[in-house]
Amino acid sequence: MAVPIRTAVAALCTGLAAALLTTAPARAEKQEHTWAVSASAQAPRARISLDDGTGTLSLSVTRAGRTVIEPSPIGIVTEQADLSQDLRFLHRKNRTIDERYRTKSGKRLDRRVRMNETRLSFATPTGARLDLVVRASADGVAYRYVLPAASGDVLGETSAFHLPPDASAWLGTYRADNEGQFVPYTAATAPTGEYSDQALFATDGGYTLLAESDLTGTYSGARLTHDQGTGAYRVKLADDRVRTDGPLATPWRAMVTGDLATVTRSTFTDDLAPASKAGDTSWIKPGTALWTWLAGGRPAGQSLAAQKAYVDYAAERGWPYEAVDAGWYFKADAWDTTDPDWQTNSWMPELVEYARAKGVGIIVWIHQRDLDTAGERARWLPTLERWGVQGVKIDFMDSEAQATLKWYDAILPETAAHHLLVNFHGSTIPKGIQRTWPHVMTLEGVAGEEKRTNTAAHLTTLPFTRNVVGSMDFTPGAFQRVGLRPNSDAAEAGLAVAYESGLQMFAGTPESYDARPLARDYFDQVPAAWDDTRLLAGRPGQEAVLARRSGDRWFLGGVYAGAARRAEVPLTIGPGRWLVETIEDGTGGLVQRRQVLRGGDRIAVDVVANGGFAGIACAWRPGLTSCYR
Template structure:
C-alpha cells in the first residue's frame, strides 16, 4: 500500500481567521471529476457537499458525532490539515475483478472542542466519496449518536429497501426519500447522475446504520435503537460512502472493498471459491443421509466444488458423508445456528470437530440483528473459522460492508430476499443488480427452474447465475434439472469468481446486461422485467482480431423452454436476442482455439462410443450415409481433411471419396441424417469446431445450428450419425486425432 503524506498544513489564511469565522476545505478525486468540500459555520458546526463535473450531487449535509468526551456537532475549532495520496493494488480469492485499484486523494481535518480532538477523514475517488470520524487518545469512549447525513437534491428518486434487520425485503422504486427508514445500500438519481449510498469497515466498533428519510430528501444516519456504542480511543467510525457516476460505475464499483481494512490473513492459499449444490430448497430431507449422497454425486458430475448440508444434519453420519464426498472431489459445508456459536469456546469446540472431519465451510444463520455486539460476533466467527481453515457464508445477516476483504474466506452473505423465499419477480431480480449485489457477494441461490412459478423464464433463471455474484454460488434446484438441461455444459463451465465485470446496458426498472470474464472466457447475462424486448448486445469488449464462439441460451417457445444456438463472433459483432416477458439469456463466449493443421489428415472419434466417423460401406457416391465404426487404421474411409471455408467454418472432406460431410436435404430438423455429397459451397456442408473440454469438440452445422450426434447414444458399429440440438451428451462430442498429412 502506498500512502504519500503531504504533511501537516497550516492552511495559511485559515489559521489566522477568528474561531467564529466561516471556512471551507476541499479535496478532489485523482482525475478531478469529483470534489468533496467540508464547511465550518460561524457557530462551529460542520457540513459537507459533493460535486461531480461541477454539478452538486450531494447538497449541504450535516457532520458530527456526540460522544462521552464532547458533542462535536457544533462549536468545533479548526486545528490543521494533512493530505495523503492513496494508491494501492490488491487481489482477493473471491472477486469481481482480477485486481482491485484503491486510488484516492485523502484529507485529514483536525478539529478541537473543550480540549478534545475530532478528526474528519475524507476521500475523493474517481467514482465516489467517503468520510469517517476518528477520535485519538487513550481510554474508553462512548458514542451516543451521529449528525451525519446524505442530503440529496429535491428532485432525487431511486430504489430503496425499507429497513429490516436481515435485509430480506424488496428494493422498490421511490419518487422521493422524505419518509421511511431505509437499509443500505440506497440507489438514488438526479438527472443523469446516479449514487449508491452505503457504509464500509464497520468491524466490531459500531452498529450498522440505517438512513432515515426527511424533508428535502435529507437522509440521516440512525442506529437500530437508541443504544450507544462502546469504544476505545483511537476510535474509527465506519466509512460513510457514495458511489457516484453512471450505472456502470455503480455496478462495477469496488469502493466498499477499497475502504475496508486489508486482509488479516497471511496465507489465503486454502481459500477456494466455487459452486455448490444445495438440496434444502429442492425439498431434500436434511436428516436423510441418502439424500445428501445423491446431491453430492450430482455436484460431482457437474464439476462443482461443494455441497451444503443444511439444517437437520446428524452428527452421527457427517464424517461418513464427508468421506464419500472426498471420493467425488466435493467439499462439504455445514449449516449452524448462530445460537450455537455465540462464544469463542463454543466456536472452538465445534470448529475443531468439524475441521477434523474434513468439513470445508460453514453457513452460520439467524443473526437478524445490526447492533454492535452482533457485528463483533461476525468478526470473532470469521477470525476463529480462519484458524480452522473453514470457509464462511453468513445467513439471516447484515449486508456486506467490506468483511470479505478483511476476512477473504467469508465468501458470501445472504442479506437479501432470495430464492429460498419462493417465487420472486423479475423486477425484484433486476433491482438487486444495481443495489444489494453492487456492494458485495450475495447468496441469493439462483437457478430455480422447477420453482420459478411462472414469474420468470428458465432462461432468466440461467442468466441470474451470471448476473448475481456470490463467491460460493449455491444452485437451488434438483440435480436432474441441471443434468437434463440444454444449458448443462454452460452450468458446468460457469465460474463463481471473476477477472472483470462490466455493465453493458441497464435500467433498474426495465432490463440489464452484464458481462463477466474469467481467464479468456466471457459470460454474459441479460434479463428483462415486464414486456419482452430484443436485447442488442455489442461485443466490443472482446479482443480485437480474435475469433470467438458464442454459446447462446435464450428464451425458447415457452417460459420453461431454453433455446440454444452457436454463433461465430468477433469484437465487431452485435447479438440481437429476442427475450420473452420477464425473460433472459445467458451466453458463454470462448476464443476459437481448436488447432486445425491445413495439411493434416484426421480420424474423428466419438467420445461416448470411441468409434470413428466413417461413410457407410466405404461408398464414394453422393448421399451415402455417415455412420460410426471401429477405426481400422487400414482404410481412408475413416479419415478426413478439414478445408477452411472462412468465418470459423470448415468442410469435412472424406479422404476415400473426396466428398463433403453434408446435412441431408439441407434440413434444419432434428434427426436429419448426415451424408456425404459433392462439395457445392452450401451452409449445410460447413461445420464449426466448438471446444467442449478434454480435447473434444462439437461439430456444429452452419445451416441448422445443430450438432453431429450418434443417434440414440448408440455405441455399436453402424449407428447413424444425425444432427440434433446440443444437449451436452458424450455422443455429441468428437475428438480430432491427426493420423497423417497430405504429401
C-alpha cells in the same frame, strides 16, 4: 521634486502594507473553512465546509460540476461532547493512497487502489477533539470520524445525505436480515420510514450508491431514516449507545458514484477496508455448489442416503461443493448436540469421506445460536475441521447491533484458523469484509431465491444495489420453483452470472436440471471467481446485462422486467471477432444460438416477458464451434 516623490512612494508603500495586513487574514480564513478533495479533475469532488457562525460541518459531492450529493450535515455526539457544532478548525493533513491487493472472489481478483485523503482536525470550546477523514477516488467519496481515547460512548451521529428531491431512488425497506426488496421512488416521495443503507440514487451527476465499509464490533451498523417530502436521508445506528474503549475510528460512510457502469463495476467498499488478516490463503477456493435446501428441504438434511445422492450429482457435473442445510444435526439418526457422544454419533464424517473420494467438498449449515459462545465454537469448529468439512453456512444473526458485530469479530479469525470457508445468512451485508477476511465467500443479506414475493423489477435492481458491495448468495437455479419465481428459465440461468458470489449455490433439483440440459451444461461451465466485470446494458428495475471474464472467456447474464421485447446488447468486451453462444427462451423450452460477432456489435436476443438470457463468448478462430470445455 525628489523629496516629495520619496515621500509619496513611502506613503504608498505604507498604505499597501496596511491593506495587505487587513485583507490577508480574511482571505486565509475563508480558504481554511472550505476544503476540496478529489482524485482527479474528472473524478467526483467532495467539498467540506465549516460554518463560521455555528461551527457545523457539511459535505457535498459533485461530478463534472454536477450535483451528486447536496450539502449534508456531518457530526457525531458522544457522552462527553457534541461534535456536531461549535467546532473550530485546527489543521489539515493530506496523503495519497496507492496500493494493490488480490482477492479470492468478487468482480475482479486483482485490484488497484488510488485515493487522495484529507484529514481535518477540529476542536470544541471545551477542548473535545474530532478528526474528519475524507477519501476520494475515481469511483467514490467516503468519510469517517476519528476520536481520541476518553471521548466517551457514542450516542449517535448527525450524519445525513441530502439528495435533490426529484432524484430517482431505489430503496429497500430496512430489515435486520437485509432482505428487503428494492422499490423505485424519488428521493422525496419515498414513504417515511427506515431504509437499508445500500440506497441507490440518480441525479444529474450520475448514479450514487450509499454504502458503508470497515464495520466491526467497535461500532454499530447503520440504516437510513427518511421523512417523506424531503430529500434527506439520516444515518441511524442500530444501538442507542455504542460502547467505546480507547480511540475510535468509525466505519466509512461511502458514496459510490459515477455512471451506472462505473457504480456496477466498483470495488470502492472493499478498497476502503483493511488488508487481509487471514495469513495463508492458499486453501481458500471459491466454487459452485449444489445446495440441497430448496431441492429437498429438512428431510434431505436428515438423510445420509439423500446427501450421498446429491454428492453423486455434484461429482457427475463437476461442481466442487455440496451444501448440507438445516436438519443434519437436529436429531438426525437419533443424535443431537445435547448428546455427550454427538461427535461420534454423527454420519457427517462418513458423508465427508464419501464426497472427498468423488472430488466434492462438503459445506454444512449451522445456526448462529450454536456458535455464539467461545465454548461452543471451541467444540464445533475443530470438530468440523477434523471431519474434513470445507465450509460453514452460519444462519440467523439477524442483527447489526454492536454485540452481534463483536461476535463476527470473534468467529472470523477462528474460522480462518480452522480452514473453513464461510457463508453468512440472515446476516449483515459485506461492507468490506471480504477483503479483510477472504475466506468469507459470500453473504445473504438479500431477498433471494427462497422468497415467494420477489418481482422481476427487484431482480434487475440487485446488480446495481446489493451486489455492488460484495458477494451475494441469492442461490439461483431453482428451476423447479415454477410459479414461485417471477422470471423465465433463461433469465434464471443468467442469474448465475448476473449475480456474483464466491460460492454460487445452485438451488435446483437434479431432476429440474436434467429436464433443462442447456441450463445444466451451462452451469457446468460457470466459475465463481472473475478476472473482470463489465456492465453491457442496464437500468435499475428494467434490465441488467453483465459480462464477467474468467481467463479468455466472457460469461454473459441478462435479466429483464416487463413485456417481451427484442433486446440488442452491445458486445463491449474487446476488439476482434467473438463466438457468442446464448441460451434463450423458446416456444418449447430453452434454445441455444451461436453467432460470430465483432467487438462492439450488438447481440440481438428475443426476450420473453420478465425473461433474460445466459451466454458465453470466446475469441473466434476458423473451425471453432463452441466455447464450452
